[in-house]
Amino acid sequence: MKFFRILSCFIIFTFAVVLPTHAKDMVVKEPPKSLSQFYPPESKEPKWIQQMHKLSTHFGGVFINLKEKDFANVDKHADQLLEEYKKTSKMVPEWKDYFDIKAAEAFTQAAKTHDIAKAGKASGGLGKTCGKCHAEQEVSVWAQFHWPRFHKIKVTDPITEKEMGFDDYMSTISSSFKGVTVNFGEGQYGRSAKALKIFKSRFMEMKSTCSKCHTTDDVKLFYVGKIAESAFDNLAKELNAEKPNPGQFWKNVGLLGKTGCKHCHLTHRTASFIQETWEKE
Amino acid sequence: MKALKLSTRLLNLFTALACFAVAGIATAYFFINEKFEWIPQTVLELAREPDLLKRPDAKRCSDCHQAIYDSWKASRHAISWTSKTFIEASENRTKEKCLACHIPESVTGEKPSPRLDRRDEGIYCVSCHFRDNKMNGPYDLVAPAHPTFRNPEFVRSEFCGSCHQKTFKEWKNTGIDDTCQDCHMPRIKSRLTQKFPFSLLHKKKWVGNHKFLHGDLTEKNILMEAEFRNNYFTLRLLNKTVPHAVPTADNGDPRLYLYITFFNAAGEQVDQAKEILAPQQETALAFNKAVNFRYRLFDPVDHANVILKYQPAWSKEKQTIWEKLIRP
Structure with a gap:
């Protein structure tokens, strides 16, 4: 019975308080400049997120040890949580109002009673302070410090050998793709085959582009991998056939879309939209 | 006489000092x-x-x-x-x-x-x-100034x-x-x-040499063989001497550009092709491993001009490694 009480306290805290409770009209503002001192290149490591992990670990440590009746470690985590919370409150001056030291002290004291119900109740006051900051700032921090700036990426077009911005390259690659599909739809298979060569060359260039951030082959191949290569081979084979099979053609076009385009767009576009908005301001 | 004695003494002194030094x-x-x-x-x-x-x-x-x-x-x-x-x-x-x-x-x-x-x-x-x-x-x-370790x-x-x-x-x-x-x-x-x-x-x-020399590529490093056969032009490249891929880089983007231009008997260009050999595209030339390229020829071709250029990761300029004229 007690276990379920602990569990329910933890779940309520996690989902209702710590995890961001974003309002529908959430505003994503650029994070304060002072935060950059806790991220590369100003810092060797991403110290801010590491600090968040410390708080989260000590908070979790209190409840895990309460459950295990390891009270020495409950006290240890409670003290460390308070210490780190105080430290965090001084790291970004613009965010000092998010912190409530009294609430943190109250939680530490409650945890030290070793009464799970008291600790759970006191965690609510502390958790609200975390939740408010997460709701208002977490998306901005991730968009600013954890995602690359797509608009700054330069790509050398393999066809013209001219360097262009990432957004322009995306438009160029999209036009090349349409050269393949539109011509095929019109029965112009020769033109479609020529356009496919250009499109393939531009698509494969993305391997170099992805490698500007992704250093491991596995990640690169997630976007431009064997499925994409084989889809290109099949498309070329189809376009060089006496009578191309539309079913096969569109199936392979779909494979390219599902692997290369969709994988990347689903992963990256949201952050890219936010950054783009900030850069336009 | 006295002056001679003095100069002899001075000479002896200098000789002794020089010997000591x-x-x-x-x-x-x-x-x-x-x-x-x-x-x-x-x-x-x-x-x-x-x-x-x-x-x-x-x-x-x-x-x-x-x-x-x-x-x-x-x-x-x-x-x-x-x-x-x-x-x-x-x-x-x-x-x-x-x-x-x-x-x-x-x-x-x-x-x-x-x-x-x-x-x-x-x-x-x-x-x-x-x-x-x-x-x-x-x-x-x-080294007197600092401790050393081999x-x-x-x-x-x-x-x-x-x-x-x-x-x-x-x-x-x-x-x-x-x-x-x-x-x-x-x-x-x-x-x-x-x-x-x-x-x-x-x-x-x-x-x-602490300049960490970056070797210059020549036709001795990258060998090429090419031939026209049955409406196809095939070309083979081999990295013969450099014991790593050419080009190579962990994160940079150096490239070899291979340009092939086909001409008819009148000297007019009838087609062209290009290959990019780059580590980030997994197309760089591995050591001693031949890579083949094959191009279909749709029009009569008299000869092909093949150029290999190198672009280091830190530059946008390309250097020509070799240029060859291939006839059937």
């Missing part, structure tokens, strides 16, 4: 080069320059090692943090993954950590040579593989004995120090 230099030379372990530690401690053990800048090292400093200063390592290409590619140095190798704290054979100080110096003397409060290097020797890692490819991991793996797969240092740090017999009087007291040694 030569004997002194000879003794010092002997001890420094042959029996330096006999020199008491307390004597060496008196000659130490403590700031050298506080991660000095490269210019400070040049006080003694001018020649090495000059070649390093002309190297890509010296501008690993300040080069325009790096600043652009790393989004104004914000990409965490780039920092470790562009401003390494200490290179030890494993991926280094980035440092916070003296970043403009890039990969500098201290990054590679300073470890455990000693200056590490390939030689066992005595570290065998300095002549092994693994050391360079701390950062050049992909290239190191490529080299290892070739089974070739020549190390990174053999080709990129060719040695010449010279002195490690140019500071007087130490320049006289140290024997000449084989000193590696």
Whole structure:
């Protein structure tokens, strides 16, 4: 019975308080400049997120040890949580109002009673302070410090050998793709085959582009991998056939879309939209 | 008579002094080069320059090692943090993954950590040579100014593989004995120090070129065979001599561009093709492994012009490696 009480306290805290409770009209503002001192290149490591992990670990440590009746470690985590919370409150001056030291002290004291119900109740006051900051700032921090700036990426077009911005390259690659599909739809298979060569060359260039951030082959191949290569081979084979099979053609076009385009767009576009908005301001 | 006696005495005095000086230099030379372990530690401690053990800048090292400093200063390592290409590619140095190798704290054979100080110096003397409060290097020797340590890692490819991991793996797969240092740090017999009087007291040694030479590619390195047959033009490229992929890079984007242009009998261009051989596209030329390209010819072709160009990671300029005219 007690276990379920602990569990329910933890779940309520996690989902209702710590995890961001974003309002529908959430505003994503650029994070304060002072935060950059806790991220590369100003810092060797991403110290801010590491600090968040410390708080989260000590908070979790209190409840895990309460459950295990390891009270020495409950006290240890409670003290460390308070210490780190105080430290965090001084790291970004613009965010000092998010912190409530009294609430943190109250939680530490409650945890030290070793009464799970008291600790759970006191965690609510502390958790609200975390939740408010997460709701208002977490998306901005991730968009600013954890995602690359797509608009700054330069790509050398393999066809013209001219360097262009990432957004322009995306438009160029999209036009090349349409050269393949539109011509095929019109029965112009020769033109479609020529356009496919250009499109393939531009698509494969993305391997170099992805490698500007992704250093491991596995990640690169997630976007431009064997499925994409084989889809290109099949498309070329189809376009060089006496009578191309539309079913096969569109199936392979779909494979390219599902692997290369969709994988990347689903992963990256949201952050890219936010950054783009900030850069336009 | 008196004047003659005085001049003879003076001559004797100078001769004696010269003999002492030569004997002194000879003794010092002997001890420094042959029996330096006999020199008491307390004597060496008196000659130490403590700031050298506080991660000095490269210019400070040049006080003694001018020649090495000059070649390093002309190297890509010296501008690993300040080069325009790096600043652009790393989004104004914000990409965490780039920092470790562009401003390494200490290179030890494993991926280094980035440092916070003296970043403009890039990969500098201290990054590679300073470890455990000693200056590490390939030689066992005595240097009064700082403690030294002979570290065998300095002549092994693994050391360079701390950062050049992909290239190191490529080299290892070739089974070739020549190390990174053999080709990129060719040695010449010279002195490690140019500071007087130490320049006289140290024997000449084989000193590696700290410009970290980037070999020039020629047709001896990249062989080509081509032929026209049955409406197809086939071309074969072979990296014959470079014991890693060409081009190679862990994160940079060097490229070989292969341009093929087809002409008819009237000299008019009838078609063209292009291949990009780049490590980031997994199309670079592996050592001793031929790569074939095949092109269908739709119109009558009289000859093809084939050009191979190289573009290093740090430049937008391409250098022609070779150009060939191929006839059926």
